[in-house]
Amino acid sequence: MAQLSNEDILKLARLARLGVTDEEVEEYKTELNAILGYVDLLADVDVTGLEPTSQVTGLTNVTRPDIVKQYDYQTSDLLKNVPNVENNLIKVKRMIG
Amino acid sequence: MAWDSIATIASKVKAGEITATDLVEQSLKTISDKSSFNAIIATVEDRARERAAQIDAAIAAGEPVGRLAGVPFIAKDNFLVFGGETTAASNILRGFEAPYQSTAINRLEAEGAICVAKANLDAFAHGSSTENSDFFTTQNPHDETRVPGGSSGGSAASVVLDLAPFALGTDTGGSIRLPASFTGCVGYKPTYGLVSRSGVVAMASSTDVIGPITKSVEDAAIVLDVMAGKDELDSTTIEKDGQGYVIDNQGLLSGKKVGVIKEYMGEGLNPAVKENITKAIEAMKAAGAEVSEVSLPSLPLALAVYYIVCPAEVSSNLSRYDGQRYGHAKQDAADLNDSYTGSREVGFGKEAKRRIMIGTYVLSSGYYDAYYRKAQTVRTKLINEFAAAFEQYDVLVGPTAPDIAFKIGENAEDPLQMYLTDIMTVAVNLVGVPAVSIPAGTVDDMPVGFQIIGKQRSDRELLALAAQTEAIL
Numbered sequence: 001m002a003q004l005s006n007e008d009i010l011k012l013a014r015l016a017r018l019g020v021t022d023e024e025v026e027e028y029k030t031e032l033n034a035i036l037g038y039v040d041l042l043a044d045v046d047v048t049g050l051e052p053t054s055q056v057t058g059l060t061n062v063t064r065p066d067i068v069k070q071y072d073y074q075t076s077d078l079l080k081n082v083p084n085v086e087n088n089l090i091k092v093k094r095m096i097g
Numbered sequence: 098m099a100w101d102s103i104a105t106i107a108s109k110v111k112a113g114e115i116t117a118t119d120l121v122e123q124s125l126k127t128i129s130d131k132s133s134f135n136a137i138i139a140t141v142e143d144r145a146r147e148r149a150a151q152i153d154a155a156i157a158a159g160e161p162v163g164r165l166a167g168v169p170f171i172a173k174d175n176f177l178v179f180g181g182e183t184t185a186a187s188n189i190l191r192g193f194e195a196p197y198q199s200t201a202i203n204r205l206e207a208e209g210a211i212c213v214a215k216a217n218l219d220a221f222a223h224g225s226s227t228e229n230s231d232f233f234t235t236q237n238p239h240d241e242t243r244v245p246g247g248s249s250g251g252s253a254a255s256v257v258l259d260l261a262p263f264a265l266g267t268d269t270g271g272s273i274r275l276p277a278s279f280t281g282c283v284g285y286k287p288t289y290g291l292v293s294r295s296g297v298v299a300m301a302s303s304t305d306v307i308g309p310i311t312k313s314v315e316d317a318a319i320v321l322d323v324m325a326g327k328d329e330l331d332s333t334t335i336e337k338d339g340q341g342y343v344i345d346n347q348g349l350l351s352g353k354k355v356g357v358i359k360e361y362m363g364e365g366l367n368p369a370v371k372e373n374i375t376k377a378i379e380a381m382k383a384a385g386a387e388v389s390e391v392s393l394p395s396l397p398l399a400l401a402v403y404y405i406v407c408p409a410e411v412s413s414n415l416s417r418y419d420g421q422r423y424g425h426a427k428q429d430a431a432d433l434n435d436s437y438t439g440s441r442e443v444g445f446g447k448e449a450k451r452r453i454m455i456g457t458y459v460l461s462s463g464y465y466d467a468y469y470r471k472a473q474t475v476r477t478k479l480i481n482e483f484a485a486a487f488e489q490y491d492v493l494v495g496p497t498a499p500d501i502a503f504k505i506g507e508n509a510e511d512p513l514q515m516y517l518t519d520i521m522t523v524a525v526n527l528v529g530v531p532a533v534s535i536p537a538g539t540v541d542d543m544p545v546g547f548q549i550i551g552k553q554r555s556d557r558e559l560l561a562l563a564a565q566t567e568a569i570l
Binding site: 038082084 | 196416477
């Protein structure tokens, strides 16, 4: 049965790129442990011979023609929500080095 | 002032008896008059008036107009719509203006329907009460101290408050059916894949579904008929029924095999609500349906499966909100990681963060098999049990929710308690079958919802049968 520690919560927050404050860590730990305790219900369920479901439509390999379509958008429409734009480019922090 | 049926409104507009502009004004005025219920985040009035004027001009010029020309509607604020913001009721999307519209909205607009406003929801659709909205809570139209249900609480309240003839919602774990049950209207969840998810803020991609919330089953069928069918922009969409969904002949209840779900009628169901449900079942029997009890023994596992699969998919779908291309961005971040973390820390509310963390945990190395893979396999068990039940029965029935709408704040401190509200709705999402909640009387003056579930792709038959049931309740 899962029993997350404070370190576990901080690790999860890091993996998910979520900032959490020290008070929040305690709160989330309690809540997550309660939820994970509930879902532990599945631990003893017998699933012999069954495959996991990934989608329920039964569709496979849905394709469309690889052709270029003209859309009515200006670059400015598409960039209007970007927090930091420079020269029509999306500006981000340095990733390498 | 109550609206006519959608078909009646559309024919009055075409006949020139009423203008689209008048209808839009009626909607906007009612929205303003009923603002204390907080169903609406924002109107898109400029664009709505513009489109109404275009439609009125076309009609005056004798040009052909769509099937829903002039009919106003309200969209849950997780639908991308032009003319205003799309926020998903989250701080992280405040100010976001959609550069494209959802396919569902485009199809409705192509038939002349007019979106007038965006409805409140639990942020990112995470919730069962609309209390998780980052902005404000919506009040239940029948009792201002109670929740309207969620996550499409604003949409359901809008319909019951007569803000518009219909509203759009999304249903990932019950979010159309539950608020319909709590507020006393019709909430229709189509077969997964029947309506395109393109342009709707993603929550759990393997269960998310778009559907109508209306006053009647007949109206729901019309709206579905316009939206349904394959979409190149969503490769999980399925073909529309060749005969469409508009109800042209009342499905006869006589001879229909109705299975009452044993696991939904037992412990946990408010006995007073059970009485209403039993009455509805008796009415179906009196109309000639063959009713018997059916057991789906894995149903008690459905909520656990859902609260593993759904957060897992949520954690993936919400990773795009990183402060780089849209949405709230931390200014003067120290580095890339600080930019990501700082944007997401402030932008996301508690429930979003909870679900992201649970999802991250169940998908992480060392836990993936025990949690996510196991849950997806138990999901197969549920799918098989439903399929077996549908060999014997035409539809399965039961309550939509274990109780009437709870008080605002009652479940807010205990996330797990809140999740239990979904206990009768989530299995349907995991399996992908269609289901509808229709009003079935009241308990303590609060609405009760009766749930009818059909087999995969049986939307046409389900809607007809639901309309027949609605008529006798």
